[in-house]
Amino acid sequence: LFASGDSQTLAHLEAVYPRALRLDPNVKEYAVYEMLELSQVYQRADQFDIIHSHVGISALPLASLITATATVHTLHNNFTTDNRHAFSYYQKQPYISISNSQRQIDLNYVGTVYNGIELADYPFVAKPLQPSYLAFLGRFSPDKGPHHAIAIAKQTGWRLKMAGKVDAVYSEFFEQEILPHIDGEQIEYLGEINHPQKTELLGNAAITLFPISWQEPFGLVMIESMATGTPVIAMNFGSVPEVIAHGKTGFICNSYAEMATMIPPALELNRQTCRKHVENNFSVSQMVNGYEAVYRQIIKDRIESNGRIHAANIQF
Numbered sequence: 001l002f003a004s005g006d007s008q009t010l011a012h013l014e015a016v017y018p019r020a021l022r023l024d025p026n027v028k029e030y031a032v033y034e035m036l037e038l039s040q041v042y043q044r045a046d047q048f049d050i051i052h053s054h055v056g057i058s059a060l061p062l063a064s065l066i067t068a069t070a071t072v073h074t075l076h077n078n079f080t081t082d083n084r085h086a087f088s089y090y091q092k093q094p095y096i097s098i099s100n101s102q103r104q105i106d107l108n109y110v111g112t113v114y115n116g117i118e119l120a121d122y123p124f125v126a127k128p129l130q131p132s133y134l135a136f137l138g139r140f141s142p143d144k145g146p147h148h149a150i151a152i153a154k155q156t157g158w159r160l161k162m163a164g165k166v167d168a169v170y171s172e173f174f175e176q177e178i179l180p181h182i183d184g185e186q187i188e189y190l191g192e193i194n195h196p197q198k199t200e201l202l203g204n205a206a207i208t209l210f211p212i213s214w215q216e217p218f219g220l221v222m223i224e225s226m227a228t229g230t231p232v233i234a235m236n237f238g239s240v241p242e243v244i245a246h247g248k249t250g251f252i253c254n255s256y257a258e259m260a261t262m263i264p265p266a267l268e269l270n271r272q273t274c275r276k277h278v279e280n281n282f283s284v285s286q287m288v289n290g291y292e293a294v295y296r297q298i299i300k301d302r303i304e305s306n307g308r309i310h311a312a313n314i315q316f
Contacts, residue, residue, distance in 0.1 A: 001014070002015075002016075002037050003015060004018070005017060006019045006020060016033050016036040016037050016040065017033045021033060031058075034055060034058050035058075037055075038055070038062055041059075041062075042065075042066055045066045045069040046069065048069050049299060050069065050070050050071075050072065050295050050298060051063070051069055051071040051072070052074065052291070052295075053071055053072070054073075054074050056073075056076070056083070057083050057086040057087065059073065060073070060086060060087075060093065063090075063093055064090055070094065070299070071094075072093075072095070072110065072295075072298055073093060073094070073096065074095075074096045075095055075097055075098065075102060075217070076098060076217065076218075077217060078102065078104065078215055078217050079104050079105055084105055087105060088105065088106075091106065091107055091108060092108050093107075093108060094110040095108060095109050095110065096110060096111050096113050096291075096294055097111075097112045097113075098112070098113065098115055098218045098239075099218050099239035099243075100112050100239075100242060101215065101217075101238050101241075102238070102239065104215070110297060111290065111293065111297075112290075113287055113294065114218070114243075114281065114282055114286070114287065114290070115218050115223070115282065115287065116283050116284040116285070117220070117224060117282060117283070117284065119227060119275075119279060119283055119284075121195070122224060122228050123203060123228065124229050124275050125204060125230070126271060126272075127271075128204055128230070129204035129205075132159070132205075132206040133158065133159040133160060133161050133206065134149070134152070134153055134159065134160045134205060134209055135161055135202055135207070135209065136149040136160060136162040136163070136164075136208070136209050136211075137162075137163050137198065137202065137221050137224075137225075138210075138221055139164050139165060139166075139167065139170070140162075140164050140165070140166045140173070140174045140178060141167065141173065142170075142177075142213065143212060143214035144164075144211075144212055145210075145211030145213055145235070146162060146164070146177075146211075147177045147178060148209075148211035148213075148259075149162065149209045149211050150162075150178070150181045150187055152209060152211065152259055152260045153186065153187060154181075154186070154187075156263055158186075158263065159185075159186055159188070160209075161188045161190060161201060161205070162178075162187070162188065162189050162190065163190040163192070163193045163198070163201055166192075198224070199224075199228060202221075202224055202225045202230050203228035203229065203230060205225070205230050206267060207231055207232070207233055207266045207267070208221065208222075208225035208231070208233070209232075209233055209234075209259065210233065211234070211235055211256060212234070212235050212240075213235065213237065215238040216238035217239060218238075218239050218243070219234075219238070219240065219243060222234065222240070222244060222250075223282040225274075226244075226274040226275065226278050227274075227275060227278040227282075228275075229271030229275050230271065231249055231250040231266045231269045231271070231274055232244055232249065232250035233250055233251050233263065233266055234250060234251075234252055234253065234259075235255075235259065236252045236253060240252055245273075245277055248273055248277070249269065249273060249274045249277045250266065250274075251266055
């Protein structure tokens with residue numbers, strides 16, 4: 001595994017930097033360490049049967065130059081106006097989408113593998129905490145919709161507990177659209193929280209709101225919430241219809257006004273059903289099985305392709 005030095009893994013860890021870059025204020029140029037990491041990987045490409053990249057467009061040029069070992073790329077983000085050019089240029093390399101809705105441009109998709117979580121890390125909560133509250137967890141940016149969550153809470157009279165990071169680029173949005181509504185009573189902001197705090201926030205909530213306004217490629221918050229037993233009310237964007245079982249583990253809505261009206265029926269949903277839905281579709285084992293199936297198929301295709309090339313070179 002080529003990753004930051006503080007990564008937890010059973011694999012042999014190779015690191016070019018001792019800790020996650022986002023957590024180190026001394027790191028100003030992420031691209032430098034990504035370049036060093038990719039150099040280490042592809043200089044040793046002949047040691048691997050397959051290289052699985054999670055770093056986006058940075059690996060594409062190097063992967064195209066190394067023919068002895070295949071690279072498969074998992075797409076973790078949406079396509080932008082700019083990066084579409086790079087992906088289209090390297091269209092024939094194998095790609096894994098994390099939802100079917102993510103497939104916005106024509107590439108060589110070899111599978112869709114949904115993100116998975118370790119269920120043991122998300123304790124099931126049979127009954128929400130009293131007094132009841134709604135939960136919001138995510139970046140405080142317009143596309144994640146924290147301002148819509150506040151509006152829904154105020155419209156319905158529900159308490160709302162919110163948590164997540166505020167990136168510098170969205171500090172003005174937070175100060176103007178979020179901060180004036182935080183009163184510590186009906187609307188509470190918990191800041192950027194750790195994992196135990198996250199499972200407590202989601203598990204004790206009556207409902208989690210997912211009021212996004214963009215084509216979310218996956219949305220881990222949805223499965224994290226359902227794993228604790230808490231149903232999710234979400235806007236119908238991106239992967240949402242692939243993640244939520246409408247009417248069983250939450251509700252998929254076409255407007256923010258509709259989200260507010262879905263709170264009473266969401267309270268009647270079976271929390272154990274929410275947990276089971278994640279166990280059946282979004283566990284770590286499900287994710288691993290999906291990736292291993294892709295690895296086998298890519299290696300099988302390369303063996304067959306090399307066999308055809310070898311046969312074509314035989315002279316009689």
